[in-house]
Amino acid sequence: MGDWKDNEPIYLQLRDLVLTQILGGLIAEGEAVPSVRQVASEERINPLTVSKAYQLLVDEGLLEKRRGLGMFVAQGAQQAALSQERERFLNEEWPETLARIHALQLDTEQLLSMQIGDRS
C-alpha cells in the first residue's frame, strides 16, 4: 500500500490521494486524517513529505489544524473540493486535452463513451 510513481513528487501524489478520499467521502468532514507520523510510518516515507502534502490541503482550506490534536477535514470540504477541482479541470486540463484530441484527429464523443479500462 505504498508505491509511488517517481515522475511526480510523492507529496503531490499524497495530496491527490487524500483529496480523492475527501471527494469520495471516505473521510467524513470534521473527522481527523491519519497523523503525519502514522502515514509516514505506514507508507515508509519521511514525515516531512507527508507534512508537505497536508500543508497544501490546509492552504486550500480542505484541512484544518488543531494545535496539539492533529489535522481534521474542514466543514464543507467535500463540496469545496469538488467545485475547486472541477474548475481546475475545466479551465486548465480539459482545454489542452481537447486541443490534443483535435490535433490527433480523434473523436471526442467516442472517447468519452469509453469505459475505464477500455481500449478502443
Next chain:
Amino acid sequence: MGDWKDNEPIYLQLRDLVLTQILGGLIAEGEAVPSVRQVASEERINPLTVSKAYQLLVDEGLLEKRRGLGMFVAQGAQQAALSQERERFLNEEWPETLARIHALQLDTEQLLSMQIGDRS
C-alpha cells in the same frame, strides 16, 4: 510566443510545440525547421534547451539532421507522428483523464459542447 509553463521542462514544451506543427502540416515534410540559434534567440532560451528538444524529435524519427544544413522534417513524419502520439495518448493520457471525469462527476454534454479556447 515566448512564455513557458514552469511546471514542465521547456525542452518538452518545445518538442510538443514542434510536433503539433508537424501534425498540423504547418511545417511540411522535407522542409527545414528553424535553426537552433534562431529559435533560441527568438524565444530567449538556451540553445542547449532547443537542441535537446530537437534531439528528442530526431530520436523519434520525425526530424533528420543534415550536417551543415540543419534539421529537416523527415519523410512520413506527419503520419508517423500521428500514430505514435495517438498510441501514447490513448495508453497514458486518456485513461487518467477519463477517471478524473468520472470522479468529478462531470457532464459529458458540457464537455462535448466546449470548444477550444472556451471557458465554462
Next chain:
Amino acid sequence: MGDWKDNEPIYLQLRDLVLTQILGGLIAEGEAVPSVRQVASEERINPLTVSKAYQLLVDEGLLEKRRGLGMFVAQGAQQAALSQERERFLNEEWPETLARIHALQLDTEQLLSMQIGDRS
C-alpha cells in the same frame, strides 16, 4: 467567544484575555476567576491549557491560588498589571511597530484617526 488564532499558543492568548479583563476592571480585585474546568468546557479547550495560562498569571503575581476555593485576582493586581504590561509594551512591542510604520511610510494622521474595530 471560542475561536483562537493558530499562530499563537492558546494558553498565551488566554493569559492575555484574562489580563485584559483585569486591566479593564471586568474582574475586580479579590474576585474569583472562572474555574479551570468551567473555562475549559466553555471554550472547549484542554484543562491543562487553561491551567497553564492561570499559572502564568500566578507567577506574575496577578492571581492567587486558594486551595479548595479557586483562583482569585490579587490585591493591587490591576495597578501591577498596568505598569508591568506598559514596560513590556514599550520595550518590546512598540519599537518594532514603530520601525514597521516608518518602513511602510504610513501616515500618522491616518493611524490616529482609526478607531478600534475600524478598517482603513
Next chain:
Amino acid sequence: MGDWKDNEPIYLQLRDLVLTQILGGLIAEGEAVPSVRQVASEERINPLTVSKAYQLLVDEGLLEKRRGLGMFVAQGAQQAALSQERERFLNEEWPETLARIHALQLDTEQLLSMQIGDRS
C-alpha cells in the same frame, strides 16, 4: 551576519529580510536574488530553510523562478510588497496594537511622535 531570533522560524525571518530589501530597493526588480546555496552557506543555515523562505515570496508573487537560472525579483514587486504589507499591517497588526494602547491607557499620539530608539 547570520544571527537569528529563536522565537520565530528562521525561514520567516529570512522572508521578512528579503522583503525588506525589496521594499527598500536594495534588490532591483528583475534582478536575481542570491542563490539558495549561496545564502545557505553565508548564513550557515540549511538550503531547505532558505528554499522555504523563497518559496513563500514566490507564492506572494514577489519573486519569480526561472528554471535552471535562479530566482528573480518580479516586475512591480516593490510596489506590490508595499501595498500588500500596508494592508496587512492596517488590518491585522494595528487594530490589535491600538486596542492594547487603550487598555494600557497610553497616548497614541505621543507614542507615534517617538523616534526609533527613543525611550519615553
Next chain:
DNA sequence: GTGGTCTAGACCACT
C-alpha cells in the same frame, strides 16, 4: 551553475 525532492534523525512547543 540553478532549484526540487527526499531521507534519517533530532529537538521543540502545544494539548
Next chain:
DNA sequence: GTGGTCTAGACCACA
C-alpha cells in the same frame, strides 16, 4: 500524543 522546524547530506532535472 500532535505538528513545526532544522540539520546534514544525497540525488535529480534543468539550463
